[in-house]
Amino acid sequence: MQPFEWEQELFLFLNSHHTAASDSFFWWLTTPINSWPLYVFLIGFMFWKFGWKQSIIFLAGLGIAIGLADVIASQIFKPLVNRPRPSHDPAIQALVHTLHGYKGGPLGFVSSHASTSMAIALYFFLEWRKKVKWVGLLFVWAVVYSYSRIAVGVHFVGDILGGWIVGVIAVLIAIKIIHFVQDKYNPWGLIKKE
Template sequence: MHEWGYLIIQALQNARTPWLDALFKALTWTGNEGFYLVFVPLLYWGVHPRFGFRFFLVFMLTGAVNTLAKLALIQPRPSPARVLHLVEADGFGFPSGHAQNAVVVWGWLAAQSRQPWAYIAAAVMAILVGVSRVYLGVHFPHDVLGGWLLGLLVLLVALRIEAPLQAWLAQRSTTAHLCLALAPLAVLLFTRDTTLVRQTGVLVGTLVGFWGERRTVRLGAPPTAAALLLRFVVGGLGVALLYTVPRALLPAEWWAAALRYALLGLWLAWGAPILFARLERRRGA
C-alpha cells in the first residue's frame, strides 16, 4: 500500500510549480492550528457565541477522534528520504487529520446553511485539502481516504446527536454543567500525548468559559461593524498574547501546555466577551 502511495506522491510532485506550491500550502493551512485560532473566534465573537460554541464542540469531537485513531493505529508518514516534505508535519499518518477535519468543519457549516452551493463548496474544499496533503508529501493517499471516510462518519454522528444532546443539557443543573465542563481533565490521568493535552486544555477552558459567559455576560452578535472590528482587534490581541507569552514563561511540561490552552479557551469564551460587553456599553452610553 505504501509503495503505490509513494508513486502517486512522486507523480504529483513531478508536476510541481511555484503557484501549485503556494496554492496547496494555503489550502493545507486551513487545517492548521493557526487557522482555527482565527476562525473559531470569528464565529464565536463575530456571529454569535452559541453558534461559535456549537462549531467548537464539533471541531473538538473530530480532533479527538482523529488523535485517538492515530494513536491506536500508529501508521507512518511518507519518508522524507523518498519524497519532499514541503511543509512540517509530526505525529502519525493515518488517518489524515486535515482531510478528516475538512469534511467535518466545512460539511457542518454547509449543513447549517442547507444551501446546495454550500454543500458543493464544502465537498470541493475537503477534496482540495486532502489532495494538498499528498502533494506536499506529508500523507499517503490512503491516509487521506481514511480521513475523508472517518470525517464523514463523525459529521453524520455530530449532526444526528447535536439536537438531542442540547435538549438533554438544557435539563441539567448548573452543578452538572460545571462538572461536565471539568470532566475532560480525566484524560490527563491516562495520557501525556502532546495533542491530547492541548485538546483537553482548550476544551476545558472553553467549556468553563461558555458556562460562565452564558450566566454573566450573554454576549450577542456584534451590534455594529465598528463593534465587530473592535472585538477582533481587542480579542485577537488577547489570543496572540496568551498564545505566545505563557509559552515563553512556562516550562515545557505537559501541565503547562494544558494550562496555556485552557487560558486560551477561557479568554475566547468568557474573558473577551466580558471586555467586549463593557466596551460596547461604554460606547453606547
Template structure:
C-alpha cells in the same frame, strides 16, 4: 375560507376551496439535518472505499503528485493552502456561527453540537495516529516536496488537517442544510485543503481520504445524536432562545 401561505418546498401550488383558486402555497426545499446527515454518511462510505483503493498505489501517487507540484509554478500556492488554508475554513465557520446566532438559534444549536463533533474527531484521529504510527511519505526523501517533512513522531495516517477540515465543513453543512452555497463552499474548501496536503508532499492520498471520512462520520454522528436530546432541554430552560424546528410554517395569512 382564508388564504394560507406556507414555506416548505420550491413549488407553488394553488388551493381550491369551493372550486375557486384563492391562494398559492409556497414551500421550501425538503433538505433537513437528518436527511443530509444520511447523505454525508453515504459519502463517508465512498471516501473509505477510495482510501482502500489508494493504499496499494500510495507510493506511486505520492511521487506523481508531490513531485510534479514541487517542481511547478503551483508549489507556492500548494504550500500556502497546506499550511494556512484551514484559517479560511475557520473563518467561514465563524461567519456561520454569527449568522446563526442572529437569525436562527436552532441552526446555532446544531453548529455547537457540530463543534463537539470536531473535537471528538480530532481526538479520534490523534488516537489512531498513535496506534497505527504510519511514517510520512516524505520521510524517504526520494522525491522533492513543497513542505519540509515533519519529524519527531508526527505520524501520517490519518491526516489531521483533513479530519478537522471535514469536521468543520460537516458542522456548517448540518447547521444550515438548506444554504446550498454554504454547503458547496465548505465542501470544496475541505477537499482543497485535503488535496493540498498530498500536493505538498506530507501525506499519502489514503491519509487524506481517510481523514475526510473520519471527520465526516464523527461529526455527523455527534450532531444526529446530540441535537434531538438537547433541543427540548434548551427550549425549556431558555424560553427566549428561540429554538425552532425546521420545516414549520413561517408565514400564515387569513
C-alpha cells in the same frame, strides 16, 4: 502498518507534479492559520443570517464535531495504526517532495487536516443546505485543503480518505449530541429543532 505499494506509487505521482506557484499555494493553504479568514466570514455570516441564539448552538455542535475529528485522528488512529507519513517512510522518503524542510510528525494515518476540514464542510452543509445555496462550495475547500497535505509531502491518499471518513463520523456524532440536547434540555429556550 506499512503503506500499500500502490498507495506509495500514487502518492509519488501526485507529489511529483508541482510548480513553484503550486508549491507556494499549497504551502500557504496547508498552514491552518491561513484558513481563519474563511472561518471568520462563516461565523460572521451565520450570526448575521441566523441570529445569535441559533449561532451559539450551531457553534457548540461544530466545536464538538471538530474536536471529535481531531482527537479521533490524532489521539486514536495515529498511534493505533502506527503508519508512517510519506516523509518518514523509509521506502520512499528520499523521493518525497517536501517544502521548507517540513516533514510533519512520524505518523500519518489518518490526516487531521482532512478529518477537521471534512467535519467543517459537512457540518455546515447539513445544517445550512436548505438556507444557503453556496454552502456546498465548502466541500471544494475541504478537498483542496486536504490535497495540500499530499502536495507538501506529508500524507498518503489513504490518510486523506481515512480522515474524511473520521470527519463524517465526528459530524454524525455531534449532530446526535446536539439533537439530544435540543430534545431533552433546550437550554434557555433557544433551540428550534428543524
